[in-house]
């Protein structure tokens with residue numbers, strides 16, 4: 317029975333993972349604050365981040381600052 321549970325867990329993980337990668341308005345864990353929300357993707361310093369609305373706004377501000385100071 318434990319094995320069946322483990323398999324079920326893995327299947328759930330795969331399904332949620334493909335859902336996170338696939339959907340356009342996807343929900344997930346913010347990489348900055350860890351809050352589960354609808355995430356936005358932002359590119360910063362050559363890396364992509366999936367952030368909640370609040371953190372997205374902060375990073376967007378940082379990006380602007382970075383462009384000002386070069």
Ligand SMILES: [Zn+2]
Pocket residue numbers: 346347348349350351367368369370371372
């Ligand atoms: Zn956040």
